Amino acid sequence: MFEILKTDRRARRGRFYTVHGVIETPVFMNVGTAAAIKGGVSTRELAEIGCQVQLSNTYHLHLRPGDELIRELGGVRSFMNWPRPVLTDSGGFQVYSLAKLRKITDDGVYFSSHIDGRLIFMGPEESMKIQSNLASTIAMAFDECIGNPAPYDYVEKACERTARWLVRCRDELERLNSLPGTINKHQLLFGINQGGTYEDLRVRHMERIAELDLPGYAIGGLAVGEGLREMYRIIDIVEPHMPQNKPRYLMGVGTPADILEAVRLGIDFFDCVLPARNARHGSLFTWQGKLNLLNEKYARDPCPPDQGCGCPTCRSHSRAYLRHLIKAKEVLGMRLAVLHNLYFYNELMLKIRGAIENNYFEDFYNKYRISLIERVKD
Amino acid sequence: MFEILKTDRRARRGRFYTVHGVIETPVFMNVGTAAAIKGGVSTRELAEIGCQVQLSNTYHLHLRPGDELIRELGGVRSFMNWPRPVLTDSGGFQVYSLAKLRKITDDGVYFSSHIDGRLIFMGPEESMKIQSNLASTIAMAFDECIGNPAPYDYVEKACERTARWLVRCRDELERLNSLPGTINKHQLLFGINQGGTYEDLRVRHMERIAELDLPGYAIGGLAVGEGLREMYRIIDIVEPHMPQNKPRYLMGVGTPADILEAVRLGIDFFDCVLPARNARHGSLFTWQGKLNLLNEKYARDPCPPDQGCGCPTCRSHSRAYLRHLIKAKEVLGMRLAVLHNLYFYNELMLKIRGAIENNYFEDFYNKYRISLIERVKD
Numbered sequence: 001m002f003e004i005l006k007t008d009r010r011a012r013r014g015r016f017y018t019v020h021g022v023i024e025t026p027v028f029m030n031v032g033t034a035a036a037i038k039g040g041v042s043t044r045e046l047a048e049i050g051c052q053v054q055l056s057n058t059y060h061l062h063l064r065p066g067d068e069l070i071r072e073l074g075g076v077r078s079f080m081n082w083p084r085p086v087l088t089d090s091g092g093f094q095v096y097s098l099a100k101l102r103k104i105t106d107d108g109v110y111f112s113s114h115i116d117g118r119l120i121f122m123g124p125e126e127s128m129k130i131q132s133n134l135a136s137t138i139a140m141a142f143d144e145c146i147g148n149p150a151p152y153d154y155v156e157k158a159c160e161r162t163a164r165w166l167v168r169c170r171d172e173l174e175r176l177n178s179l180p181g182t183i184n185k186h187q188l189l190f191g192i193n194q195g196g197t198y199e200d201l202r203v204r205h206m207e208r209i210a211e212l213d214l215p216g217y218a219i220g221g222l223a224v225g226e227g228l229r230e231m232y233r234i235i236d237i238v239e240p241h242m243p244q245n246k247p248r249y250l251m252g253v254g255t256p257a258d259i260l261e262a263v264r265l266g267i268d269f270f271d272c273v274l275p276a277r278n279a280r281h282g283s284l285f286t287w288q289g290k291l292n293l294l295n296e297k298y299a300r301d302p303c304p305p306d307q308g309c310g311c312p313t314c315r316s317h318s319r320a321y322l323r324h325l326i327k328a329k330e331v332l333g334m335r336l337a338v339l340h341n342l343y344f345y346n347e348l349m350l351k352i353r354g355a356i357e358n359n360y361f362e363d364f365y366n367k368y369r370i371s372l373i374e375r376v377k378d
Numbered sequence: 379m380f381e382i383l384k385t386d387r388r389a390r391r392g393r394f395y396t397v398h399g400v401i402e403t404p405v406f407m408n409v410g411t412a413a414a415i416k417g418g419v420s421t422r423e424l425a426e427i428g429c430q431v432q433l434s435n436t437y438h439l440h441l442r443p444g445d446e447l448i449r450e451l452g453g454v455r456s457f458m459n460w461p462r463p464v465l466t467d468s469g470g471f472q473v474y475s476l477a478k479l480r481k482i483t484d485d486g487v488y489f490s491s492h493i494d495g496r497l498i499f500m501g502p503e504e505s506m507k508i509q510s511n512l513a514s515t516i517a518m519a520f521d522e523c524i525g526n527p528a529p530y531d532y533v534e535k536a537c538e539r540t541a542r543w544l545v546r547c548r549d550e551l552e553r554l555n556s557l558p559g560t561i562n563k564h565q566l567l568f569g570i571n572q573g574g575t576y577e578d579l580r581v582r583h584m585e586r587i588a589e590l591d592l593p594g595y596a597i598g599g600l601a602v603g604e605g606l607r608e609m610y611r612i613i614d615i616v617e618p619h620m621p622q623n624k625p626r627y628l629m630g631v632g633t634p635a636d637i638l639e640a641v642r643l644g645i646d647f648f649d650c651v652l653p654a655r656n657a658r659h660g661s662l663f664t665w666q667g668k669l670n671l672l673n674e675k676y677a678r679d680p681c682p683p684d685q686g687c688g689c690p691t692c693r694s695h696s697r698a699y700l701r702h703l704i705k706a707k708e709v710l711g712m713r714l715a716v717l718h719n720l721y722f723y724n725e726l727m728l729k730i731r732g733a734i735e736n737n738y739f740e741d742f743y744n745k746y747r748i749s750l751i752e753r754v755k756d
Contacts, residue, residue, distance in 0.1 A: 035702065040418040040709035044694060065677065065702040072678055073698055081694050299443065300450055316422060316459050320451055324413065324443040331418035331709055 001215060002247050006357050010239070010266040013356040016216075016247050019186040020077065020085040020137045021052075025247060025268040026352050028259070028345045029053040029087055031276065034060045035070075035080045038276045039338030040331060043082040049311060049339060050346035053085045053137075055271045058130050059094035063113050063120075067133035075135025075183045085137035087271075090127045090169075092192075093220070093252070096145035104144060106161065124168035132176040135183035140218065141169045143192045148226035155196040159205045162194050166209055190216040190249060197226050199237045206241040217242050218249035218269070223258075232261055239266045256285060256348055256372040260365050263352055270349075275341035280334050282326045285344040289376040293323045293337070311343035312336075348372075379593060380625050384735050388617070388644040391734040394594075394625050397564040398455065398463040398515045399430075403625060403646040404730050406637070406723045407431040407465055409654065412438045413448075413458045416654045417716030418709060421460040427689060427717060428724035431463045431515075433649045436508050437472035441491050441498075445511035453513025453561045463515035465649075468505045468547075468570075471598070471630070474523035482522060484539065502546035510554040513561035518596065519547045521570045526604035533574040537583045540572050544587055568594040568627060575604050577615045584619040595620050596627035596647070601636075610639055617644045634663060634726055634750040638743050641730055648727075653719035658712050660704045663722040667754040671701045671715070689721035690714075726750075 006013040014025040030037060030051040037046060037054075046054060056076050061067055073079045077086050095102060099111035099120075108123020122130075127142035143162040146155060170189055177185045191209040195202035209217065219238055222231045235250065242248050249269030250262050259270055275285065282293035286306035291298075293305070304314035305322060313322070313336040325333025355364035384391040392403040408415060408429040415424060415432075424432060434454050439445055451457045455464050473480060477489035477498075486501020500508075505520035521540040524533060548567055555563045569587040573580035587595065597616055600609045613628065620626050627647035628640050637648055653663065660671040664684035669676075671683070682692035683700060691700070691714040703711025733742035 034706045034708060035699075036706070036708040036710040038709070040713040042690075042694075042710060042714070044690070064706055065698075069678055069698070073680055073696065079696075079699055079702075081699070300447055302451055312420075312422070316420075318451065318457075320443070320447070321413070321457055321459070324457075328412045328414070328442055330412060330414040331416070331712070332414040332420060334709070335418040335713070336420070 002245060004245070008356045008359055008361040009264070011263050011356050011361045012266060012268060013353055014247065014268055016268075018085050018137045018188065019184065020083070023052050023085055024353060026259075026263045026349055026356075027052050027269055028349045029055040029269065029271040030342050030346070031055045031271055031273050032080070033057045034064070035076055037338070037342070038273075039279060040335040041338055041342065043080055045312070045339060046082065046342075047084070049343040050350065051084075051342065052346075053087055054082050055087050055089065056134065056136065057089050057091070057094060058127055058134065059089070059091035059098065061134060062091065062122075062130045063115050067130040071133035071135070071183065075133075077135065087138040088131045088134050088136035088140065090131070090140040090142040090192075091122055092127070092143045093145050095122060106164070108142075124165040125172045128169055128172040128176060132173065132182055132184075132187060136187065137184070138188045138190055138216065139173060141166045141189060141191050143194055143220060145221055145224070146194075146196060147224050148197050148221070148230070150196050152198060152201075155194075155198055155201055159194050159201050162192070163205060163208050166191050166212065170212055170214065188215040190214060190218050192218045192220040192251070193238055193242075194221045196221060197230050197234060199234070202234055202238050203241050206238050210241065210243050213243075214246070216247040216249060216269075218251050219267075220251045222250065223252050223254060228258070231258075232265070235262055235265045235267065242266075256345075257369050259348065260352070260369045260372075264361070264365055275345050276338045279337035279341040282323070282337065284337060285341050285372065286376060287372075289371055289374045291376045293319060293326055298323050305340055306344070309340070309343070309347075311340045313340040313343075380623060382623070386734045386737055386739040387642070389641050389734050389739045390644060390646060391731055392625065392646055396463050396515045396566065397562065398461070401430050401463055402731060404637075404641045404727055404734075405430050405647055406727045407433040407647065407649040408720050408724075409433045409649055409651050410458070411435045412442070413454055415716070415720070416651075417657060418713040419716055419720065421458055423690070423717060424460065424720075425462070427721040428728065429462075429720065430724075431465055432460050433465050433467065434512065434514065435467050435469070435472060436505055436512065437467070437469035437476065437500075439512060440469065440500075440508045441493050445508040449511035449513070449561065453511075455513065465516040466509045466512050466514035466518065468509070468518040468520040469500055470505070470521045470570075471523050473500060484542070486520070502543040503550045506547055506550040506554060510551065510560055510562075510565060514565065515562070516566045516568055516594065517551060518568050519544045519570050521572055521598055523599055523602070524572075524574060525602050526575050526599070526608070528574050530576060530579075533572075533576055533579055537572050537579050540570065541583060541586050544569050544590065548590055548592065566593040568592060568596050570596045570598040570629070571616055571620075572599045574599060575608050575612060577612070580612055580616045581619050584616050588619065588621050591621075592624070594625040594627060594647075596629050597645075598629045600628065601630050601632060606636070609636075610643070613640055613643045613645065620644075634723075635747050637726065638730070638747045642739070642743055653723050654716045657715035657719040660701070660715065662715060663719050663750065664754060665750075667749055667752045669754045671697060671704055676701050683718055684722070687718070687721070687725075689718045691718040691721075
């Protein structure tokens with residue numbers, strides 16, 4: 001199911017076969033939280049800018065429009081007219097970051113909807129049921145998320161609970177996949193490693209969940225306050241304990257530099273809201289570094305945002321026009337900027353794949369790990 | 379320059395030749411106030427949905443990003459990457475409707491920018507200079523706009539001033555077109571008829587400005603509070619005094635029903651923010667009538683917004699998905715809805731042209747003038 005075509009030290013060039021199509025890895029998943037990419041980007045455009053996998057959110061779609069409704073309409077891929085793979089987040093992270101009045105028990109989590117305040121319960125079985133209704137390609141395990149730093153005892157207990165929940169997720173998804181009315185009977189489950197910034201907890205938890213032999217594994221609970229060095233250190237420690245023959249997904253990460261570091265440490269899947277969020281504030285990724293469109297010096301600049309970029313924005317529009325649109329708060333400006341940044345991320349992954357295939361990933365890494373996150377020098 | 383291919387009673391099927399391409403009339407111009415269509419629709423999409431002419435605003439572009447900047451970047455068509463014709467509004471209406479602290483003299487209008495409050499002066503020469511910098515295909519005359527109803531004496535004085543200003547607009551644009559550095563030396567001037575709801579003033583003003591033998595004439599100062607019957611009555615009265623061999627433009631109008639009425643009275647050009655504004659509120663035009671996407675009954679509706687519609691939205695998405703996006707305030711929902719409504723308007727004009735060409739405009743008018751503005755019956 002997951003084929004490793006080539007390795008370059010720890011970096012892996014892989015191919016993940018799913019019922020909804022093949023995913024070439026390393027891959028960046030484009031985030032469409034509520035079954036829509038931010039900034040008004042359409043699924044037709046997603047395909048055009050090289051997106052392989054779209055990520056949607058269990059928590060958001062459960063609250064609105066409701067997973068039962070999406071199920072009636074054929075699942076989230078049919079609902080949003082996206083024929084390629086979709087990964088759904090389990091809702092665990094959103095319960096931790098968005099919802100109010102949380103109460104966590106061994107059964108699951110009680111929380112209030114951030115939309116209308118109504119009380120909702122979600123546990124491993126509920127999350128699997130929702131994701132089965134959404135009929136995504138890959139379902140994520142329901143885990144207990146915690147911020148960093150957190151006390152050792154607390155993290156240890158959360159890890160144990162997350163491990164127990166994972167077994168329940170697996171059992172429930174197996175059951176759901178076997179039901180006659182299930183839309184995607186081949187839905188895959190990825191487990192999630194937790195353990196905060198404690199190396200022993202991380203490793204112990206990873207070893208424990210690896211025993212379940214799931215189709216893929218994620219590292220969760222990073223990029224939540226611990227700093228970059230800590231994050232890289234944890235990935236470095238955990239990775240050797242992740243199954244070699246399964247895809248590894250670093251959740252919610254990150255900058256182009258973070259992605260380069262993590263690929264170098266053996267990670268295959270990524271997702272992040274950063275390219276869309278930066279775009280909305282006029283910050284574009286280019287192969288010369290980060291470009292702040294709001295800078296006065298671009299006001300009369302007839303060049304495309306990134307010379308040589310093949311995205312729909314750079315093929316058609318100038319820095320001056322984009323700057324005008326963003327300053328005038330025209331939605332088109334946001335959309336064109338988001339399109340560019342998502343294209344850039346997908347292109348980054350394409351180049352990373354090429355670099356691993358052709359044994360120059362280390363050079364690629366050294367060339368870009370600093371320059372891509374620095375400001376463009378003119 | 380304007381060729382009438384066919385008439386059906388007063389309705390005209392025409393062809394307007396410009397330096398930026400041919401405009402098939404009757405035509406609806408898609409409104410991109412600040413050099414961008416609302417809702418994040420791109421110029422590439424504009425072409426795709428059959429838009430012939432894009433309308434931009436002198437007032438808005440003068441304030442931001444500035445017409446001198448746009449001139450440096452090759453004019454508004456080059457700035458926004460729109461190769462087809464552009465009509466620029468003169469700014470007169472926006473000074474009347476948006477700006478504060480207006481003081482009108484024979485020279486022009488003093489007003490405060492609605493963006494930063496700075497004091498600005500605009501008269502006929504200034505408006506022509508800005509529009510020449512924008513290098514649109516068609517420049518509109520700078521006129522004095524008034525709301526309806528207004529006292530007779532006041533309207534009469536405004537008409538006289540508008541007529542005097544028109545001569546200054548013509549002279550100034552001729553001068554600007556002859557300058558070596560001018561981007562579009564073939565920029566065309568349309569005069570604007572005013573006169574409120576007073577038939578004698580309307581006719582007298584129209585006769586006076588017709589003498590200037592300009593490339594086109596507009597009816598302004600309607601749809602500003604006078605009601606539909608009044609509006610149709612004024613068009614009916616003025617139209618016989620408009621030159622037969624010049625395009626006629628009814629500014630800022632209107633619903634599909636208004637357009638049908640006005641085409642029937644001999645109008646050729648239209649523009650209106652209505653399709654985009656309605657779309658943003660979930661109201662879609664369809665050939666079965668108006669459809670309110672926020673209606674609960676569409677929550678699980680897998681049909682496209684309008685069966686048989688060929689727009690990018692209807693080809694790819696369901697009512698249920700659009701409703702979800704608009705309720706979740708996802709920008710994509712607004713964009714898909716605006717795309718549909720603009721496509722509908724362009725399609726309406728295409729069908730109107732076909733109906734006039736083939737002598738069934740009267741039947742077409744009778745079939746649709748009521749049904750298009752009524753709610754969809756399911």
